[in-house]
Amino acid sequence: MPLLHFLSLPCKPDRPYVTLRSCRYHLPTVRPCCSCDMPNSIVIAERLNRVTDTHREATSTPAGATMPRGTGVRRILTIARNAFREAVRDRVLYNLVLFVLLLTASAIFLGELSAAQEAKIIVDLGLSAMLLFGTFIAIFVGTGLVYKEIERRTLYAILAKPVGRGEFLLGKYLGLCLTLAVNVSVMGVGISLALLFVKRGYDPLALRIWPAVALIYIELMIVVAVALLFSSFSTPALAALLTFAVFVIGHFSADLKTLAAATGTTAARIFFGLLFYLLPNLSHYTKLTDAGHGLMPAPSAFIVALAYALIYIAVLLAAATFIFNRRNFK
Amino acid sequence: MTVALEIENLTKDYEVGFARKRRVRALDGLTLTVERGEIFGFLGANGAGKSTTMKLLMRLIYPTAGRASILGCDINDIAMHARIGYLPEHPYFYDYLTAREFLEYCAELFGYTRTDCRQRAAALLALVHLDDKSWDKQLRKFSKGMLQRVGLAQALVNDPEIVFLDEPMSGLDPVGRREIRDLIASLRHKETTVFFCSHILADIEVLCDRAAILQKGRLAHAGRLEDLRGRAGTRAMELVVAGATAEQLRAALQPLPAAQLTQTPGGARIEVPSERDVDAALAALRDCGARLVSVQPVGNPLEDLFVANQN
Incomplete structure (x- = not known):
């Protein structure tokens, strides 16, 4: 500042402020400071003012716009929608192409068999592929859901916003569930159409498979929650391995109970008994053979399976949030 | 505030x-x-x-x-x-x-x-x-x-x-x-x-x-x-002037023994030990008809402070 006065520069209080500073190591620079103005700084001063005005227009609330109303539910849904968009743009749904090819091929090549068998094979094959593809997505995308965000540091900017870690986790979870819902629905429609095609007309099986489709979807929701829990404290590879182990053991859950009863030692009995109650019983959700025969689960069994899944998922997500809340993102 | x-x-x-x-x-x-x-x-x-x-x-x-x-x-x-x-x-x-x-x-x-x-x-x-x-x-x-x-x-x-x-x-x-x-x-x-x-x-x-x-x-x-x-300490100041010979400048800067004069192709560079001396130096330079090109601090005190802290 004193330098300007040494140079006897004009001082007009009503003009924009700028001072010119310079030193040996960098070029003259600009700094809004006092009410001094000088000829060679006018251009810079104007530029500064223009930037200021643009910013005011840009960030002040536009006329008539409502002020932010950030609710937890809305934030969760926003994150879920983005997670769905991520899955779509990462071409996760491309597995549907493979599924359609598989169904078409099976419908064509199984033409030799009798119509009843053909329909049963289509249902078996279709539902198995639905479970398999869905499980792959649930495990591989599910374990990367959070890890990828930490690894790529994309969550830094998001968590600095008014977003709770639990909300973030739940949003990501729902996003993948939405992806799986689209995947499973399209596959279900594919199977129904294939059934109509091989029967050359209406087949009641085309509708009767849907409770089984819904059960597969509920199972996938459990698998995603398991994957999310493991990925909240380990690497994707380990989390995928553990989730796959839970998936396999979960399908043989009833055997664990038998094993617990048959084992001689108390320690082993407690261990297998604990494992039985701790791991999800996924065998309730795989009704492929029944569906092939046109058998639908009893409504009460369906409701119990749904309630069990919702409680199990809630516990898993609460545990994942508990762990995630304590993590340091270095 | x-x-x-x-x-x-x-x-x-x-x-x-x-x-x-x-x-x-x-x-x-x-x-x-x-x-x-x-x-x-x-x-x-x-x-x-x-x-x-x-x-x-x-x-x-x-x-x-x-x-x-x-x-x-x-x-x-x-x-x-x-x-x-x-x-x-x-x-x-x-x-x-x-x-x-x-x-x-x-x-x-x-x-x-x-x-x-x-x-x-x-x-x-x-x-x-x-x-x-x-x-x-x-x-x-x-x-x-x-x-x-x-x-x-x-x-x-x-x-x-x-x-x-x-x-x-x-x-x-x-x-x-x-x-x-x-x-x-x-x-x-x-x-x-x-x-x-x-x-x-x-x-x-x-x-x-x-x-x-x-x-x-x-x-x-x-x-x-x-x-x-x-x-970081007192800041030395550098004045760059033109339009006067080295002799004229030397004579004008007599009252300021601490000022160091260096000839440059276009004129001269004068270094005074602190900001306080700038006023006197400018007055002297005006008297001998020299044209002021720039006044700036020598070195960067903040940088000196930053570097000093690292060692």
Whole structure:
């Protein structure tokens, strides 16, 4: 500042402020400071003012716009929608192409068999592929859901916003569930159409498979929650391995109970008994053979399976949030 | 003035090693206050603890000891985060989104309406001078400088009262640096408090009211830039003059024995030991008919202070 006065520069209080500073190591620079103005700084001063005005227009609330109303539910849904968009743009749904090819091929090549068998094979094959593809997505995308965000540091900017870690986790979870819902629905429609095609007309099986489709979807929701829990404290590879182990053991859950009863030692009995109650019983959700025969689960069994899944998922997500809340993102 | 940011004895230890864990102190008892409306520079070498401080304030990591409050609220108060903005170091954003989609997504997280989100995204992309052909390109196709601009835009999306910028100029070309610097300077007119980390002294000098220098996790200096410069010692001043011979100048500078005269092709360079001598030197030079080309401090006191702290 004193330098300007040494140079006897004009001082007009009503003009924009700028001072010119310079030193040996960098070029003259600009700094809004006092009410001094000088000829060679006018251009810079104007530029500064223009930037200021643009910013005011840009960030002040536009006329008539409502002020932010950030609710937890809305934030969760926003994150879920983005997670769905991520899955779509990462071409996760491309597995549907493979599924359609598989169904078409099976419908064509199984033409030799009798119509009843053909329909049963289509249902078996279709539902198995639905479970398999869905499980792959649930495990591989599910374990990367959070890890990828930490690894790529994309969550830094998001968590600095008014977003709770639990909300973030739940949003990501729902996003993948939405992806799986689209995947499973399209596959279900594919199977129904294939059934109509091989029967050359209406087949009641085309509708009767849907409770089984819904059960597969509920199972996938459990698998995603398991994957999310493991990925909240380990690497994707380990989390995928553990989730796959839970998936396999979960399908043989009833055997664990038998094993617990048959084992001689108390320690082993407690261990297998604990494992039985701790791991999800996924065998309730795989009704492929029944569906092939046109058998639908009893409504009460369906409701119990749904309630069990919702409680199990809630516990898993609460545990994942508990762990995630304590993590340091270095 | 009210306090925008208050940090009290903030300490962070990291555990390193797998089998034999040991603790490394990344931040050691940092105590700092930033007033509302000021631009505060947070200086430090790489690894000094700048980003650790930022991450602690953004609750990305948790402190080992100490506390901090932003705008009078504890840092763990999630609602308070609706009033602040943050640009992370080396910004990485969802590369499958376009710049426009990303900003709209960020605005949605603050609870703005759809129309408002769209307006904000467009206005901010224009504000950070992002070429409008790139607005609808996926971020994976963006250069580092372009990402930095998007990062700054997302930090301002909620019209924050205080904005935390971690190395906002990194990866930018000279034009980009100037634009972002002007943009940060313009935040002052909105009375937005700016807390920004950098190891580039020029940026701090140009923009900041006050600064803190961090060294190996400890606060080495904090205060107004003038005070910090003062701590580095008296500043010698350099006057470049033309239009007079060396003899004339030597004669004119007789009353100032401390002034050192060096002849240059276009005239002469005179160095006086302190700012106080500049007035006398200028008077003498006017008397002998010399034309003043420039007056500037010799060296950079802030740089001297910064370097002194590293050794």
